[in-house]
Amino acid sequence: MSLKMQDKGGGWLTRQRQKDYTPYLVFTIPLAFLVIFLFWPLVTTFIRAFLGSGSRFSLGPLTVSNFERFATSNLYRGSLRNSFIISFSVVFFTLLIGVPMGYFVARVKMPFKRLILSLGILPIILPSFVGAFSWVILLGRQGFVRHYINMVLGVFGLELPSIYGLFGVIFTMTVTYYPFIFLLSYGAFEAVNPLLEEAAMIMGSGRSRILRTITLPLVIPSLAAGSILVFIRAMGNFGIPAMLGGDQYVLPTLIYFRVNGFWDLNGAAAISLISVAITGGALLLQKFIVSKREYETISASRSEYKLHSHPAIRIIATLYCGIILIISLAPQMTMFIMSFFTRWGAAGPEGFTLTNYARIPTIASRPILNSLFLATTASLLCAILGSLVAYITERRKPRGALILDLAIMAPFILPGTVVSVALISGFGGDSWLPLTGTFTIILISYMIRRTPYVFRSVVASLSQLDPTLEEASMISGANWLYTFRRVSFPLILPGILSGTILTFATLLQELSTTILLYSSNTRTLPIQIWGAVADGKFGEASAMSTLLIAMVFVVVYGMNRFLGQSISSSFKVG
Amino acid sequence: MSSSISYKNVQKTFTGSQVVHALKKVSFTIEPGELFCLLGPSGCGKTTLLRCTAGLETLTDGRIFYDDRDVTTIPPFRRNIGMVFQSFALYPHMNVFENVAYGLRVRGIDEKSIRNKVTDIMELVGLPDVLRRNPSPTALSGGQQQRVAVARALVYDPQILLLDEPLANLDAKLRRHMRAEIRRIQKVTNVTTIFVTHDQEEAMAIGDRLAIMRDGLIEQIGSSDEIYHNPNNAFVSNFIGKMNFFTGTIGSIRGEHYQVQLDGRNSALSFTPKVSSELKAAAVGDRVTVGFRPEHLRIKPKAPDHEVLGRVRIIQHLGQIIRYEVVVEEGAGERVIEVDMLGTVPGVGEGDAVAIEFSERGFLFAEGGEVA
Ligand SMILES: Nc1ncnc2c1ncn2[C@@H]1O[C@H](COP(=O)(O)OP(=O)(O)OP(=O)(O)O)[C@@H](O)[C@H]1O
Ligand SMILES: [Mg+2]
Numbered sequence: 021m022s023l024k025m026q027d028k029g030g031g032w033l034t035r036q037r038q039k040d041y042t043p044y045l046v047f048t049i050p051l052a053f054l055v056i057f058l059f060w061p062l063v064t065t066f067i068r069a070f071l072g073s074g075s076r077f078s079l080g081p082l083t084v085s086n087f088e089r090f091a092t093s094n095l096y097r098g099s100l101r102n103s104f105i106i107s108f109s110v111v112f113f114t115l116l117i118g119v120p121m122g123y124f125v126a127r128v129k130m131p132f133k134r135l136i137l138s139l140g141i142l143p144i145i146l147p148s149f150v151g152a153f154s155w156v157i158l159l160g161r162q163g164f165v166r167h168y169i170n171m172v173l174g175v176f177g178l179e180l181p182s183i184y185g186l187f188g189v190i191f192t193m194t195v196t197y198y199p200f201i202f203l204l205s206y207g208a209f210e211a212v213n214p215l216l217e218e219a220a221m222i223m224g225s226g227r228s229r230i231l232r233t234i235t236l237p238l239v240i241p242s243l244a245a246g247s248i249l250v251f252i253r254a255m256g257n258f259g260i261p262a263m264l265g266g267d268q269y270v271l272p273t274l275i276y277f278r279v280n281g282f283w284d285l286n287g288a289a290a291i292s293l294i295s296v297a298i299t300g301g302a303l304l305l306q307k308f309i310v311s312k313r314e315y316e317t318i319s320a321s322r323s324e325y326k327l328h329s330h331p332a333i334r335i336i337a338t339l340y341c342g343i344i345l346i347i348s349l350a351p352q353m354t355m356f357i358m359s360f361f362t363r364w365g366a367a368g369p370e371g372f373t374l375t376n377y378a379r380i381p382t383i384a385s386r387p388i389l390n391s392l393f394l395a396t397t398a399s400l401l402c403a404i405l406g407s408l409v410a411y412i413t414e415r416r417k418p419r420g421a422l423i424l425d426l427a428i429m430a431p432f433i434l435p436g437t438v439v440s441v442a443l444i445s446g447f448g449g450d451s452w453l454p455l456t457g458t459f460t461i462i463l464i465s466y467m468i469r470r471t472p473y474v475f476r477s478v479v480a481s482l483s484q485l486d487p488t489l490e491e492a493s494m495i496s497g498a499n500w501l502y503t504f505r506r507v508s509f510p511l512i513l514p515g516i517l518s519g520t521i522l523t524f525a526t527l528l529q530e531l532s533t534t535i536l537l538y539s540s541n542t543r544t545l546p547i548q549i550w551g552a553v554a555d556g557k558f559g560e561a562s563a564m565s566t567l568l569i570a571m572v573f574v575v576v577y578g579m580n581r582f583l584g585q586s587i588s589s590s591f592k593v594g
Numbered sequence: 595m596s597s598s599i600s601y602k603n604v605q606k607t608f609t610g611s612q613v614v615h616a617l618k619k620v621s622f623t624i625e626p627g628e629l630f631c632l633l634g635p636s637g638c639g640k641t642t643l644l645r646c647t648a649g650l651e652t653l654t655d656g657r658i659f660y661d662d663r664d665v666t667t668i669p670p671f672r673r674n675i676g677m678v679f680q681s682f683a684l685y686p687h688m689n690v691f692e693n694v695a696y697g698l699r700v701r702g703i704d705e706k707s708i709r710n711k712v713t714d715i716m717e718l719v720g721l722p723d724v725l726r727r728n729p730s731p732t733a734l735s736g737g738q739q740q741r742v743a744v745a746r747a748l749v750y751d752p753q754i755l756l757l758d759e760p761l762a763n764l765d766a767k768l769r770r771h772m773r774a775e776i777r778r779i780q781k782v783t784n785v786t787t788i789f790v791t792h793d794q795e796e797a798m799a800i801g802d803r804l805a806i807m808r809d810g811l812i813e814q815i816g817s818s819d820e821i822y823h824n825p826n827n828a829f830v831s832n833f834i835g836k837m838n839f840f841t842g843t844i845g846s847i848r849g850e851h852y853q854v855q856l857d858g859r860n861s862a863l864s865f866t867p868k869v870s871s872e873l874k875a876a877a878v879g880d881r882v883t884v885g886f887r888p889e890h891l892r893i894k895p896k897a898p899d900h901e902v903l904g905r906v907r908i909i910q911h912l913g914q915i916i917r918y919e920v921v922v923e924e925g926a927g928e929r930v931i932e933v934d935m936l937g938t939v940p941g942v943g944e945g946d947a948v949a950i951e952f953s954e955r956g957f958l959f960a961e962g963g964e965v966a
Contacts, residue, residue: 488683491650494670495677496697497750506696510687 047424050409054427057464061446065438068289068445076286077450086290099269100294106189106261106270107254111247113194118201119243121344124337125202126209129327136341137206140199143348145576147529147546148196149259150565153553154351155192156264157364159183167366184266192260195348197250204246208239248306252299256435258532263553271295272437272532279536285445292438299433352569359562376563384548384564391545394459395527398466403520405467406474411508414482415490431469436532439465444536457539465533470526474519481515521579525572596786597661597753599624599647604656606642606810616642618810619656626661627784629777631801633791633833638807640790644756647788649673660753671700676747676785677756680763682739684731690742691728697750715749718779737768744776748783755780755787761796773800794834798822806830826871828883828959837885838931841961844880852958854884858924867958876958885957888934892951893918895941904931906946909938920948 070082089096121140125133143151158165160183169180181187258272265273271291278288328334358364362371380388406428413425431439443465447455455461485508493503531546538547545568552561606617616639624630632640645651647658649670657666665673676697684693691712698708716725719741724734731739740760747755760776761769777800780787791797797804798818806813806821806829814826818834825831828839845853845862852869853862863884869876876882896903904920907930918933931950942948 486681486683488679488681489685491648491670492677492679492683492685492746493696493700494650495648495673495675495756496746497671497674497700498696499669499671502700507685 047412050405050412050428051424053405053467054424057443057446058427058430058468061442064445065289065292065442068286069293070290071286073282073284073287077445077448086287087294089287089290090294095269096274096291099271099274099291102186102261102265102268103255103270103295103298105186106193107251109190110193110197110254111251113190114198114201114250115243115247117194117344118198118246119205121198121202121341122205122207123209124341126206127328128333128337129329130334130338130341132338136345137203139345139349140202142199142352143196144199145525145572146352146569147259147531147565147572148192148257149263149531149546149550149553150355150569151196151351152192152260152263153558153561154354154358155183155188157354157358157558158350159188159191162366164364164366164368182266184264185268188264188266189261189268189270192264193254193257195351196260197253198344198348200249200253201243201246204242204249205239208242209235244306248302251302252433252435255295255299255302256437256532258435258437258535259550262535262550272435275437275441276536279441279444285441285448288441289445292435292441295435295438296433299435303433355562355565355569358558359566362559364558373559376559379560380563380567383552383560384545384567387543387545387548388567390459390542391528394462394466394542394544395524395530398463398470398527399520399524401463401467402471402474402523403516406471406519407478407509407512407516409471410475410478410482411504411512414479415487415508428475429472432472434469436465436469436530437536439468440533440536443468456537457542459542462534462537462542462544465537466527466530469530469533470523473523473526474516477519477522478512478515481512485511517582518579521575525575528572528575529568596626596784597663598626598659599754599786599788600659601643602657602659604643604646604658605654606639606646606651607654615810617646617654620810620812621656622805622812622815624786624788626786629780629787629789629800629802631789631791631797631804632807633794633797633804634807635833636792639810640792640807641758643807644677644758644788644790647754648675648677648756673754674750674752675754675756676750676752678740678743678747678758678760680759682731682743682760682763684739684743684746686730686732689728689730690724690734693731693742694746694749696746701750711749712745715745718748718782719745720775721745736764737772740764740772741775744779748779748785751783752785755783755785757787757789759790759792761791769796776800798834804834806833824868824870825957828870828885828962831870831885831957831959836888836932837957838888838891840884840886842882842884844876844878844882846878847876854882854958856884863952863956865952865954865956867956869958870960872960873958881961883959883961885959886952887957888917888932889915890953890955891931891933892935892953893920893933893939893942893948894951895939896947896949903947903949906942906944906948909944918942918948920950922950 064077068077069086070084071078072081072083072085090100091097124130125136157163159169159180160166163183166180166183173179183191256272258276261268261270261273262276269277271294275288275291275295278284278291328337354364357369359376360372360374361369362373362375364370409424409428413422413428434442443461444456447453447461449456455464489507489511490503493507494500498506529546530544531550534544534547535550538544545564549561549564549568552558552564600623601620604617604620605615608614608616620643632643634640642651646653649665649668653666657664659665660673685696688696694712694715695708698711703711713722713725716722721738721741724738724742731742734742740763743760757776761772764772773796776789789797789800791800801818803815803817804821805815808829814821814830816824821830821834825834825837828837831837832839840856840863842854842856842863845855847853850866851864852867853864855862867884873882893906904922906918907921908919910917910919912934915934915936916938918935918939920931920933921928922931933950939948
């Protein structure tokens with residue numbers, strides 16, 4: 021009745037009152053979170069970069085002295101150069117290894133394809149710093165494998181370079197990150213419409229010519245995307261260069277060094293800025309390349325592939341994939357074996373023991389609990405934040421959605437150490453909200469870095485959700501919130517779950533952000549492993565790593581069983 | 595309680611990558627309890643008008659009233675309406691009962707009443723047994739899904755029911771059955787209903803009144819009889835029932851009697867046509883379009899004094915009538931004229947040359963516009 025009265029008045033106010041404001045209310049929560057915990061720290065980081073060295077934050081005289089060090093200091097120059105050398109080399113080698121492997125698995129008739137695909141994903145699921153210390157065991161100064169390789173190389177008067185230094189870092193990163201290229205190029209080779217290739221064949225092109233002129237140009241967008249992904253990972257990785265870099269620094273370790281060694285937050289901010297500029301530039305470049313070469317991979321009326329079936333090719337392909345898999349999984353196997361021994365000598369593991377495991381409760385029970393608590397809580401928060409933002413930006417498209425969209429994706433180009441620097445910079449002991457040394461600051465850093473996982477996953481499942489279902493609910497009299505609870509949420513739940521579990525699995529092994537944020541109370545399992553490696557206790561480190569990997573495995577495997585979806589598809593999230 | 599719906603200068607313009615004027619100044623009223631059909635070719639704005647009625651789209655300009663309540667800015671969930679989507683939009687994660695009960699749960703109605711109302715409505719739509727098994731809607735046949743969608747839309751006694759091509763996903767036989775069902779259910783509930791379709795047979799069979807839309811505009815509103823016998827223009831005449839068109843020039847007018855010189859023919863056509871409203875001031879020398887319904891033409895075996903000549907392409911037996919499709923050469927191309935006869939014409943088979951005879955009862959429209 022009263023509604024009717026108002027409507028006749030029909031004023032602006034009445035009309036405003038009749039609008040549905042719930043989406044706007046929900047919109048403000050993630051926006052507030054991002055403003056406080058992403059924009060504000062980034063702004064302070066930006067300002068700090070132009071302050072004198074030290075950790076004082078004042079709007080005093082601005083200077084570019086922090087940046088000048090890139091011109092004057094050998095350490096800075098070297099780090100920047102190393103970062104570039106490493107990242108480009110890793111991209112180059114991962115392409116070199118990954119593309120043929122992708123092609124073989126997609127186009128050659130060979131056994132164990134499914135097994136190769138699932139084993140191929142492991143190096144990026146498992147913590148990369150585990151790979152780093154295992155390679156020390158195998159290729160370090162008294163390395164077990166090094167011994168034999170040098171025997172062979174010695175014939176030619178050569179010697180394997182030291183695992184400590186650029187060689188080790190590039191090598192380890194390559195065997196860690198090649199799966200991105202392998203899986204993306206596998207997908208691309210699978211997707212290229214064989215009709216196009218057949219057409220070329222009919223016009224008289226040979227196989228290699230077709231590969232060069234038809235197939236490769238069609239998979240280049242995927243390769244470009246994969247390369248950028250690898251580049252950004254290589255730029256941001258902290259664990260591998262920290263363990264294997266020796267006296268060679270890269271930008272993330274330089275940042276760590278500035279903060280932990282000199283407590284020079286302003287200097288670290290400047291390095292962070294450079295690092296973000298590089299990854300941001302890489303991402304823009306990718307956008308540019310990919311948008312220029314958007315080819316249609318028409319899927320209608322596709323004919324079956326003619327797989328290569330020549331015995332020679334089949335043998336080469338199978339051997340190739342087998343060797344790559346063995347090399348890339350060697351660290352995990354080494355670690356597993358090492359966890360049962362006291363030391364690894366030149367002849368192999370020595371001194372079988374179970375004490376490595378027996379000591380875990382004493383040395384690591386607190387870190388394990390911390391890791392579980394942090395990963396669980398952060399995953400749940402990521403799930404809420406990521407799904408809300410995905411839902412709002414996809415479905416409601418309010419003004420400002422684009423900003424939210426960008427903000428939520430921004431952490432993709434922020435290396436872990438940079439996020440830490442920003443958070444310390446925004447919420448240091450003397451700030452308006454001191455959070456350093458707390459669980460909260462670690463949780464926030466995890467949320468910032470992992471919400472994109474859930475976001476992407478939910479956006480993908482939203483695009484499958486027919487909007488008329490939600491409209492039907494509104495017509496039935498349900499407001500936005502009710503509709504979300506009863507219709508949208510249950511239907512995007514699988515997307516939320518897979519994003520969340522992926523987040524959980526990666527957070528359990530998080531090192532590069534935590535390393536700058538932990539305090540004695542908030543040590544995590546990866547930090548504990550890192551410490552054990554630094555102390556040379558490889559046995560303990562291996563036992564803890566085995567436990568960590570077992571936890572990650574249970575979670576990821578459980579997800580696959582539960583959601584019935586392949587691991588590789590969720591890890592493309594990047 | 596069903597209400598009337600009035601549109602006052604309703605306009606809807608989509609501004610996306612390109613600007614689309616989907617509705618251009620639409621004004622008309624639908625009476626309470628009426629079963630109203632929106633008919634028009636694809637892309638003419640039917641769905642847009644329906645979504646505007648529901649509040650799923652915001653109007654660019656104009657007002658919409660339910661009775662005398664201005665609902666223009668009221669969100670859909672405060673309007674008390676029901677809607678059936680072309681895809682049915684049944685919730686795949688709820689069973690049939692929960693789907694139907696949804697609108698009642700939203701309204702916070704107690705469990706016992708929900709049970710009663712759902713049972714009643716399922717009875718009304720002819721699916722009382724489905725509730726016993728109560729499967730997921732995905733396990734139902736197309737026709738059953740359609741009935742569940744109707745039940746879900748009607749269970750909370752909406753003022754207005756909106757149906758967007760609700761039969762498009764069903765096969766031809768089921769469509770015919772379901773349209774009768776929808777009319778029956780509508781008459782029982784007496785809820786004001788808009789039924790969108792682009793199938794003229796469906797519209798004529800189901801609607802109390804229909805509106806023919808073209809290009810964001812309403813071309814004509816009326817009962818199917820009115821529109822069939824007094825179409826406003828050539829477009830409408832061919833959308834409700836088939837119309838054969840000929841172009842020509844008015845030779846003379848004597849009262850109701852017209853002589854029209856058809857293009858490309860020697861002798862003039864002399865008849866007493868229904869003159870469309872757009873052509874009230876026709877004068878000698880004006881260009882016009884002459885229309886004949888198939889039943890107002892006759893064919894005869896070819897004789898030398900007959901003028902419009904063609905060749906029979908297909909003879910279809912449609913119950914009582916026999917439809918002859920005659921191919922006529924015209925300028926450079928050819929076209930097909932449909933002629934309905936009450937019995938077979940002796941001596942005329944497929945492939946034979948025939949003459950076409952005009953009767954007295956044709957239509958006269960302004961020139962052009964005989965599309966669709
Ligand atoms: N969300 C939208 N954004 C932009 N243009 C739209 C949108 N919805 C509809 N249109 C355009 O408005 C016009 C009318 O569309 P509408 O869906 O109302 O047609 P219709 O009569 O229902 O057609 P059909 O019989 O094919 O369902 C079309 O040109 C369509 O492309
Ligand atoms: Mg439509």
